[in-house]
Amino acid sequence: MKTAAFVSLLLLSAAATPLLSGCAGEAQSKSTAEKPKAEAIPVEIAAVVQGDITARYAGTAVLEAEREAKVVSEIGGVVLSLGAEEGQFVRKGQVLARLDAERHGVLLRQAETELERLKHQDARNESLFQRQLIARNTYEQNKSDLATRKAEVDLARLSLSKCAVVAPFDGVITRRRVKEGQLLKVNEVAFEMADFRELKARLRVPERASAALKPGQLVDYRADALPGQSFPAEIERVSPVVDAASGTVDIVVAVDNSSAKLRPGLFSRLDVAYDNVAGAILIPKTALLSGDRDTSVFVVRDNKAQRVAVKLGYESGRNVQVLQGLSPGADVVVAGQGALTEGSEVQALRANAPAEAVAKR
Template sequence: MPTSRTSLDLASRKAEVDLARLSLSKCAVIAPFDGVITRRLIKQGQLLKMNDVAFEMADFSDLKVRLRVPERASVALKAGQPVQYRADALPGKDFTATVNRVSPVVDARSGTVEVVVAVDNTTGALRPGLFSRLDIAYDHVAAATLLPKSAVLTNERESSVFVIRDGKAARVAVKLGYESGHQVQVLQGLSPGVEVITAGHTSLTDGAPVDAIKAVDRELAAVKS
């Protein structure tokens, strides 16, 4: 049976509509991953050429922190270790983080090793560029003797502190271990409970008479008598 002109016109119009829909579908800008638009480089009605950049996007759900640690500390770090992560802009909030990778290479100029930490940001609270603080517990020492860092005097040969004995300053050499915040571990040289001078000690000499002023946490400040 011959096809009527009306049927041919209808089929032609349907083909035109399908072709228009196909062209429209190719005009949509679809990102290859889920994320957030961080920058728009085009304006409405602007004509684009092939491979023109329209938007910049980023996925913030899994952030990475890159830091450099001394080579002595790097040997105690390994992938999978938990990290305590905080951001100054979000006080009181802790985020889950783990050591992702420890570089096998030591930078010859700085003597440091690059460590990459992965931070879980599925809540979207964190943003790239925030000032952050990270604590990595790579060893646990039971009953450690701790000393305020402010009490330590260091030269090329050794580290030492001043203690008070019979009203006089006595310089004692110490061997130090791990550091944590404002405190440092004492391995040798001091016994637990010994009071040390934390202020005014840079100008002291061994055996100089001092007057001690009690300070917080049983630390001592001293002035020459």
């Protein structure tokens, strides 16, 4: 009896097993059918194009005068009169201020009187020495005294001439530091002046860009104080060394101020075009993804995003040159890259196109 019951139980189990397997398969198929498909990520794309690109370096600088000086008084004295004011153009050698010269005039007359006495003494000693009536050492001592007095007269005349403070070159008085009646000390600054005709701007240019900059290249120069105006300028000097601390090279730009509108100290903007590439492969800079090791972009192919590493060249405005990695006609993602991964489904909208214009690829 027990054996018959056991056999019956086995038969019932075998019959139930296909029924259970069929139910599980049906449930699995239903679950797979109900799984939602991943939604396409909307992105904005732009085509890779070919065109000309001009490499430029833009920088700022403060305009400087090539020739500027602090005019000092080489002697001390009371200022008797002034010959120039701030903002006035002066010529080289023009008197800017006169000092009290009375004391120096007296010293000059004293030295000249003594010189005349020694000249007469020298003439008399010359006759006596020829007749061997005076010793050689007396004769030579008088000659030495005469030369010393001549030097003293020259020095007194020079000191008298220094009672007039004069302009060392043509330029504009930028500051007057003295007043009439003021006691001016030796080497005290009386005026400050600059030559506005020779203005310079100094730029610190990255080493890579500096290699293409040469003297004589034209520069687009503008000053914030004079909006809408540009002035002729060109590179005058390029430093032969690279600053190891900053990795930059000093560039001196000569600015033409024939219009007399510019002044030292103006905040300036300079733009130097140093190279031009025709038929370059170009993409918008907004397409770039910067990684730790390389720079890459997302390219859309068959409505899927593919990350492509690129090697870049020059930048200009909104575009950047691609040296390796892309060909003209490809579509790169310029907006929405943050939500993408390799192989993401995308819904591509053409840049600057209506929102409903979906690219089908």
